[in-house]
Amino acid sequence: MISNSSRIVGAVEIGTGKIAVLVGEIARGRSLNIIGVGVAPARGVMKGEVVDYKAACEATHQALEMAEKRAGARIEEVWLAQTGGQLDAFYNEASVNVKSADNTVTQLDIASVCALAKEKELPAGRSRIHEIRRPFRLDGRAVPDPEHLSGRRLEVGYWIVHGPESKVSDNIHVVGGYHLEVRELVLASLASGSLLTTAEERTQGVLVLDIGKGVSDYVLYRDGHVLVTGTLPVAGEHLTNDLSIGLRVTAAQAELLKLRWARGTGQTRDKADKVWLNGDGAFGDRQLPKLAIETIAAARTLELLEVIKHKLGPAFLAEHCGAGVVLTGGTSRMPGIEEAAARVFGLPARRGEPPSWVKDELKDPMFSTVLGVFQFGLRTAHEHAMPQRRKTGLLSNLTKIFASS
Amino acid sequence: MSTAADTTASPPGRSWRNIRQEVSAPAMSRTGRRRQLYAWVKMGAVSTFLAAAAWGTYVVVHSWETDRAVLATAVHSEPVRDIVLITDGVLNQQWVNGTLALPKTASLMALDLPALRDRLLQGGQVRGAVLSRNFPDALVVTVQERTPVARVQVSAGAGSPQQLLVAKDGVVYDGLNYDKQMLATLPWLDGVRLVRHGGSFEPIAGMADVAALLSMAQLQAPNLYRDWLIVSLARLADRDEIVVKAQDIPEIVFTRKRDYFKQIAQLDYVVDAARSLPEPTLQSVNLSLDGQVPVRLTSTPDELQKAVQPSFQLNHSPRKAKRDL
Numbered sequence: 001m002i003s004n005s006s007r008i009v010g011a012v013e014i015g016t017g018k019i020a021v022l023v024g025e026i027a028r029g030r031s032l033n034i035i036g037v038g039v040a041p042a043r044g045v046m047k048g049e050v051v052d053y054k055a056a057c058e059a060t061h062q063a064l065e066m067a068e069k070r071a072g073a074r075i076e077e078v079w080l081a082q083t084g085g086q087l088d089a090f091y092n093e094a095s096v097n098v099k100s101a102d103n104t105v106t107q108l109d110i111a112s113v114c115a116l117a118k119e120k121e122l123p124a125g126r127s128r129i130h131e132i133r134r135p136f137r138l139d140g141r142a143v144p145d146p147e148h149l150s151g152r153r154l155e156v157g158y159w160i161v162h163g164p165e166s167k168v169s170d171n172i173h174v175v176g177g178y179h180l181e182v183r184e185l186v187l188a189s190l191a192s193g194s195l196l197t198t199a200e201e202r203t204q205g206v207l208v209l210d211i212g213k214g215v216s217d218y219v220l221y222r223d224g225h226v227l228v229t230g231t232l233p234v235a236g237e238h239l240t241n242d243l244s245i246g247l248r249v250t251a252a253q254a255e256l257l258k259l260r261w262a263r264g265t266g267q268t269r270d271k272a273d274k275v276w277l278n279g280d281g282a283f284g285d286r287q288l289p290k291l292a293i294e295t296i297a298a299a300r301t302l303e304l305l306e307v308i309k310h311k312l313g314p315a316f317l318a319e320h321c322g323a324g325v326v327l328t329g330g331t332s333r334m335p336g337i338e339e340a341a342a343r344v345f346g347l348p349a350r351r352g353e354p355p356s357w358v359k360d361e362l363k364d365p366m367f368s369t370v371l372g373v374f375q376f377g378l379r380t381a382h383e384h385a386m387p388q389r390r391k392t393g394l395l396s397n398l399t400k401i402f403a404s405s
Numbered sequence: 406m407s408t409a410a411d412t413t414a415s416p417p418g419r420s421w422r423n424i425r426q427e428v429s430a431p432a433m434s435r436t437g438r439r440r441q442l443y444a445w446v447k448m449g450a451v452s453t454f455l456a457a458a459a460w461g462t463y464v465v466v467h468s469w470e471t472d473r474a475v476l477a478t479a480v481h482s483e484p485v486r487d488i489v490l491i492t493d494g495v496l497n498q499q500w501v502n503g504t505l506a507l508p509k510t511a512s513l514m515a516l517d518l519p520a521l522r523d524r525l526l527q528g529g530q531v532r533g534a535v536l537s538r539n540f541p542d543a544l545v546v547t548v549q550e551r552t553p554v555a556r557v558q559v560s561a562g563a564g565s566p567q568q569l570l571v572a573k574d575g576v577v578y579d580g581l582n583y584d585k586q587m588l589a590t591l592p593w594l595d596g597v598r599l600v601r602h603g604g605s606f607e608p609i610a611g612m613a614d615v616a617a618l619l620s621m622a623q624l625q626a627p628n629l630y631r632d633w634l635i636v637s638l639a640r641l642a643d644r645d646e647i648v649v650k651a652q653d654i655p656e657i658v659f660t661r662k663r664d665y666f667k668q669i670a671q672l673d674y675v676v677d678a679a680r681s682l683p684e685p686t687l688q689s690v691n692l693s694l695d696g697q698v699p700v701r702l703t704s705t706p707d708e709l710q711k712a713v714q715p716s717f718q719l720n721h722s723p724r725k726a727k728r729d730l
Contacts, residue, residue, distance in 0.1 A: 053432070061434045074440075128420045169424045176428035179440035185421050 008035075010067065010075035010180070011373040013188065014056065014171055015083070016214025016237065017330055018042050019063040022362075022370045023071035032374050034362065036071025038063040047233040048084035048188075048215040050170040057177045064178050078180045079377050080171060081369045082129055083188035083215050085233030086164050092120045093134075093157030105138065105146040109154055117158045127168050130161040130187055132226045142223070159226055161187055184377050189217035189229050191372030194379060196326050196352030199224065204322035207345065208352070209308065210369065211331035213237050218308055220315060228315045232308060236331035239300045246296045247288055253277055261290055262297035264337030301337060305344040318346045325349035328368045485513050486542040494550025495582040496530065501546055504528070513538050529578030529605055553580055554616040555636060557594040559606075573616035575608035590631070592619065592649070596639025611641045614661040618647055621665040626673050646693050653687065660693035668692040675700055 006027040013020045023036030040063035044055030068075055094116030098109050118131055135142040138151035146154055172182045193208040202221040210217040216232040239262060244254035261275055274287040309316060324347040327337060332351055341349035354363050358371060430438060490501045505521055518536045525534040525548060533549040553570035557577060560566040570580035571594055580588070594615075600607040615636060622630040632652035640646040641661070649657040654676075659668050671692055679687050679702070689701040 057432075057434055061436055065436055122419070126419075127424065163421075165419065165421075165424065168421050172421075172424055172426055173428050173432065176426050176437075177433045178437045179428075179433065179444065181426055 008071070008073045008076045009183075009374070009377075010064065010078045011081070011370040011377075012060070012064070012078050012175060013081040013083075013369045013373070014045055014048075014050070014060055014174060015042055015212055015369075016045050016048055016235075017212060018366060019060050020366055020370045021060075021063040021067040022367065022374065023067045023073065023075060024374050025073070026374075026378070030378065032378060034359065034371075034374075035073065036067040036069075037362065037367075038065070038067025038070065039366070040066065046214060048212075048231070049086070049167050050174060053170065053174065056170075056174050060174050061178050064175075064180070075180060077183040078175050079184040079186060079373045080175060080182045081188045081191050081373050082163065082168065082171065082185050083212075083217055083231055084163060084167055085215060085231055086167055087129070087161060087187070087231045088126075088163070089159055089161040089229055090120070091157055091159050093117055093155060094119070095153055095155040098152055098154055103150045103152055105149050105151060105154055107147060110136075110147060113154050113156050114158075117156050118160070120160070122160075122162050125165050126162045127165040128160060128162050129168065129185055130159075130190070130229075132159040132161070132190075132229075133157075134159065134225050134227075135223070159229065161229055184373075186373045186376050187217070187219075187229055188215075188369045188372075189219040189231070190226065191370075191376050192217065192328050192352070192368045193219040193221065193226075193326075193372070194376035195354060195368055195372035196328055197221065197323070201323035201326075205320045206323035206326060207312075207316065207321055207347070208326045208328065209305075209332070209341065211235050211304070211327065211329040211337075213330055216304065216308065216329070216331075218312070220312060220321070222320050228312060230308075230311050232304075232311065234304050234307060235329070236334075238304070239297050239331070239334075242296050242300045243293065247292060249277060249288075257288070257293055258297065258334070261293045263294045263335050264298055264301040264340035265343070266291070266294045266298045267336065268294050297334070298336070298340065301334070301340045302344060305341055309344055316345075321345075321347055326352045328352040328365045330366055332365055483513060483542045484510050485516070485544050487544070489539070489543055489545045491545065491547040492550060494530070494548070494552070495584075496548060496550060497582060500581060501525075501548075505544075505546075507544075513540065513542055513544065516544065527604075528581075529572075529576050530581060532572075532574075551576060551578065553583065553588070553591060554612070554619050555594045556588065556591045557597065557599070557609075559599060569606075571609060571612060573613060575610060575612035577606040577609065592633045592636045594638065595635045595650075596637040596641075596648075609638070611638060611661075614641070615647055618659055618661075618665050622669055625666060626669050629669070629673060629676065644693075654690060656689040658689070658691040658693050663693070663695060671698055 006025045009024050009026050011022045011024065019040045019042050021036075021038040022034055023038075025033045025035050027033070040059045042056070043059045044050060044052030044057075045059075050056045064075065094113055096109055096113045096116065098105055100106055100109075113136075114133070122128065134157040135144060136146045137143070137155040138146045138149055139153055143149060168185070172185075175182050189208065189210055192210040193206075196208060197206050203224040205222045206220075208219050208221075213236045214233065216235045218228075218230050218232070219226060220228040236258070240251060240254045240258050243249070243257055243262070244251050247254065247257070249257065257275075257277070268291045271289060271291055273290045275290050275293070276285055277288055278285040325341045325345050327341060327349060328351070331337070338349040338351065341347075352365070352368060354368065354371060362371060428437070430441075433441065485507055488498070488501055488505065488507070490496070490498055504524055507516070516536075516538070518538075522534050522536055525531050525536075525546070530550055531548045532551050535547045537545045537547075539545050551572035551574070554573050555571045557569050557571050558566045559569055569577050570583070570588070570591070571577050577599060594609070597609050599609070615638065619630070619633075619636070622633070629651070632654075633649050634652060635650040637648040637650070640648060645661045647659040647661065649659065651657060657672060659665070672690060675690050675698060676687070679700070682702070686703040687700060688703050689699075691699045
């Protein structure tokens with residue numbers, strides 16, 4: 001039974017391989033109860049971007065409808081996971097001199113420095129997706145909240161994530177085609193990172209890699225804050241493609257081989273060790289060397305991880321990443337990928353495990369992002385929400401009624 | 406979603422929140438369109454419910470505000486001791502006391518003024534009435550009365566005929582407290598069919614024209630009007646004619662198509678001209694024709710021989726002055 005003070009929110013991920021929808025009942029803006037799941041194979045999406053609106057709509061709406069049906073409730077708003085190879089980010093910081101005579105930091109100083117740090121213009125046709133604040137620094141020392149503290153110079157920096165407006169709006173319109181409004185847009189890597197890491201791990205420093213079918217997302221945390229986020233249009237699909245070319249098989253056969261025999265690091269040493277292509281003994285079925293499959297997959301995996309490390313650049317320092325590397329996404333199910341990541345980054349690597357409150361059927365990596373969307377949305381709303389006067393009264397209630405219709 | 410503890414103004418450049426989310430109907434899926442329709446229906450239902458609730462609240466509040474029992478307890482009032490009548494006619498205190506028939510213990514606030522007003526208007530003599538409470542114990546009744554322009558005789562079954570009065574707007578009523586001499590000067594109405602409606606009669610159609618003629622005659626030619634006995638409306642509906650029977654002229658035909666002042670002036674002329682004839686008696690004067698005024702006379706045989714034409718023309722040809730009046 002849906003209580004009056006709760007709202008029904010749908011977390012949606014329009015991925016390259018599948019569309020995942022979770023329906024959650026959020027009570028009082030804090031507690032979450034997952035009441036419905038919907039999954040549909042993705043169509044019309046390439047590398048996280050919508051390339052065929054109608055097909056993408058059909059697949060997404062199918063997943064939404066399934067989730068609503070299972071939940072027995074109508075979704076009122078959508079929190080959408082955003083990914084795609086064209087997402088970009090930059091860091092911008094600003095500093096101000098504390099204005100008051102006694103050098104006490106006021107709200108005005110904080111507002112000024114934040115505005116300055118976010119002021120940087122974006123290239124034409126780009127939209128801001130996230131503005132992630134790093135800790136304030138007061139006379140060089142990091143402080144979570146500088147108000148009422150004494151100092152002369154206040155500094156702050158923002159990690160600003162932006163993407164092409166047309167691509168972002170395509171995703172939003174796919175949801176809009178179901179007559180739903182996107183209320184929150186969450187970067188997929190932040191969503192996964194939020195779910196699979198604890199506050200302690202983020203303080204120690206942790207790198208989260210979400211390797212999907214078409215896109216790999218990553219987020220690097222340090223000192224409890226987001227240091228770098230990024231998206232790479234290279235993922236599991238490339239492994240499939242390499243296998244298809246290298247073994248001269250079709251894409252569908254390569255996908256099957258990848259799921260059955262591919263490894264992030266080579267294990268087989270015997271060249272004579274062979275596997276059947278289809279395994280059904282039918283006409284056209286043939287044997288392929290297992291070593292070749294593993295070699296191709298491992299090479300591409302290492303290359304992918306190297307590219308990510310290269311993109312992280314000087315921001316990634318193994319000594320500042322005490323909690324290691326966390327892997328998630330569909331491709332993270334490939335055996336041996338942890339060893340590959342450990343070798344590339346020089347850190348212990350593990351598959352991400354969702355927290356204990358997640359039901360068993362949702363512990364599959366394909367739900368990491370949508371679960372993370374809820375986790376991230378609720379956490380940021382709770383942690384960062386400015387205290388506001390609670391709106392009550394007839395007008396507010398009427399507004400809610402119309403907003404929900 | 407911004408993750409910063411923002412107290413700042415929006416940064417320059419577009420945010421994803423600026424992206425227009427509405428999708429045109431063709432770009433929506435069937436389920437989306439169904440959801441949209443459902444949302445509209447829901448909004449319509451909520452709006453209707455709110456409108457109904459607002460209207461219901463208004464009705465309840467209004468009825469509470471005008472509830473006599475509540476008002477009687479909310480305002481200090483005493484039993485009605487005085488009824489003050491203000492009128493522009495002939496009705497008197499006795500009439501208002503009798504018509505209202507208020508109980509002796511009736512509280513001023515507990516009075517149902519609309520019902521009392523209906524009671525005052527019931528007789529027909531009162532055209533409009535305003536009742537107001539004059540605290541603490543007086544009820545002020547201001548009435549506007551109808552003025553009779555004619556009389557009509559009604560015989561109900563085997564009983565003796567009853568005289569009723571007719572006002573300018575055609576309303577037929579009993580008529581109380583009028584001066585009998587004044588009433589005797591009013592002409593009788595003929596050729597009307599009175600239709601009962603409840604306890605009274607339906608207003609007589611066309612009385613506005615008759616009243617205009619009578620008031621014009623009363624004002625411009627009182628000597629003629631004095632002799633008018635009966636006004637017939639029998640030909641009014643069909644031929645727009647009002648037929649008057651005077652003391653010495655059995656039939657005077659007026660038309661409502663022409664100016665009454667001109668018709669009365671012509672009649673005055675005809676009557677004056679007829680007096681100059683030896684022992685003349687006007688049988689009929691027809692004023693309904695424009696220019697021509699056919700007149701029928703009752704004369705001696707000699708004069709009838711002299712009379713070549715029974716009708717004559719008014720003032721149009723001096724050469725025919727002997728014949729023309």
